[in-house]
Amino acid sequence: xxxxxxxxxxxxxxxxxxxxxxxxxxxxxxxxxxxxxxxxxxxxxxxxxxxxxxxxxxxxxxxxxxxxxxxxxxxxxxxxxxxxxxxxxxxxxxxxxxxxxxxxxxxxxx
Amino acid sequence: xxxxxxxxxxxxxxxxxxxxxxxxxxxxxxxxxxxxxxxxxxxxxxxxxxxxxxxxxxxxxxxxxxxxxxxxxxxxxxxxxxxxxxxxxxxxxxxxxxxxxxxxxxxxxxxxx
Numbered sequence: 001x002x003x004x005x006x007x008x009x010x011x012x013x014x015x016x017x018x019x020x021x022x023x024x025x026x027x028x029x030x031x032x033x034x035x036x037x038x039x040x041x042x043x044x045x046x047x048x049x050x051x052x053x054x055x056x057x058x059x060x061x062x063x064x065x066x067x068x069x070x071x072x073x074x075x076x077x078x079x080x081x082x083x084x085x086x087x088x089x090x091x092x093x094x095x096x097x098x099x100x101x102x103x104x105x106x107x108x109x110x
Numbered sequence: 111x112x113x114x115x116x117x118x119x120x121x122x123x124x125x126x127x128x129x130x131x132x133x134x135x136x137x138x139x140x141x142x143x144x145x146x147x148x149x150x151x152x153x154x155x156x157x158x159x160x161x162x163x164x165x166x167x168x169x170x171x172x173x174x175x176x177x178x179x180x181x182x183x184x185x186x187x188x189x190x191x192x193x194x195x196x197x198x199x200x201x202x203x204x205x206x207x208x209x210x211x212x213x214x215x216x217x218x219x220x221x222x223x
Contacts (some may be wrong), residue, residue, distance in 0.1 A: 022127065024218040034211075043114075043201055044153070044214040089152060096166050097214060098203075 002027045002094045006101035013108050014082055021075040021104045023030075023064075033057075033066055033073040034098070038091045044089065046108035047075075080108045112137065114204050114215035115184075122221045123192050131187040131218045135204030142185045143212060144177060147199040159185060192222045 007022040025033065032051045036044040048057035050066035050073065057064050064075045073090060085108045090101040115134040123129050135142050140161055145153040158166040159179035170177070174192075179185040189196055199219050203212035 030201070032211075036214075040167075043116075043216040044203075046211065049211065083185075087199040096141075096158045097169070098135070100145075100152040 001097055002031075002092060004090050004092055004099055005100040006088075006090050006104050009103070009105040011104060011106045013106070015108055015110050016079045017108075019075070019077040019080045019084075020089075020108065021088055021106070023073045023075065023101060024069050025073065025090070025092050027071075027092055027094075030068060031092045031094070032095075033064075034091045035062070035064055035073070035075050036091060036100075037090065038087045038103070040086070047088070050074055080106070082108045082110055084108050114139075114202055114213055116200075116202050116215035118218060118219050119216060120219050120221070122223065124223050125193055126185050129189040129192050129196070131189075131200050131220070133185040133187070133201075133202030133204075133215060135185070135211055137201075139204035139206050139213070141205045141207070142179050143203045143205075144185075144187050145168055145201045145203065147201060147217075149198070153201060158186075189220075192220075194222045196220060197222045 053068040
């Protein structure tokens with residue numbers, strides 16, 4: 001069945017470092033792909049999305065490109081901030097539900 | 111436009127009690143989804159409802175758990191005779207017309223003593 005695999009965390013970075021969080025998927029067809037972010041004690045917020053192959057989603061300095069050749073949707077940011085510390089989830093829709101990866105915790109230190 | 115609202119935000123129950131979690135979807139959204147997040151894990155789908163109908167409950171435990179979304183009022187996730195393993199964060203999401211993008215509430219954190 002459909003699934004999402006994320007790199008395990010935590011990812012620990014210094015402020016202004018480059019960030020990559022890997023996400024690969026298994027799915028029938030070419031579903032939309034999402035990145036959600038969960039700040040401490042809060043619910044999930046949609047960070048960015050891509051609806052078809054080769055699309056690039058972007059928001060708040062984060063980017064992810066939908067690569068159907070490698071079935072990947074890696075999240076990147078050129079210069080992280082302390083305020084980016086959160087848990088990041090990759091997700092894809094499967095009929096009426098979202099399938100989430102296990103989440104990757106990012107910790108950014110000054 | 112208010113977002114998805116959930117209450118209570120925190121709920122403490124003793125083993126054997128009942129827990130009722132409420133979710134009010136965003137205005138104009140008629141599709142509601144419930145997910146459970148166990149500690150240090152991702153979110154797992156539980157149930158998908160439209161007004162007065164359960165569309166998909168494939169992720170719901172077979173016993174003690176039920177959900178409804180009445181014509182009037184919020185969606186309710188009900189857990190009877192709670193056990194310690196039910197301790198988790200329960201998130202509600204809503205969407206318009208079954209569109210894939212779902213908007214999440216802040217969650218209810220259930221602790222079973």
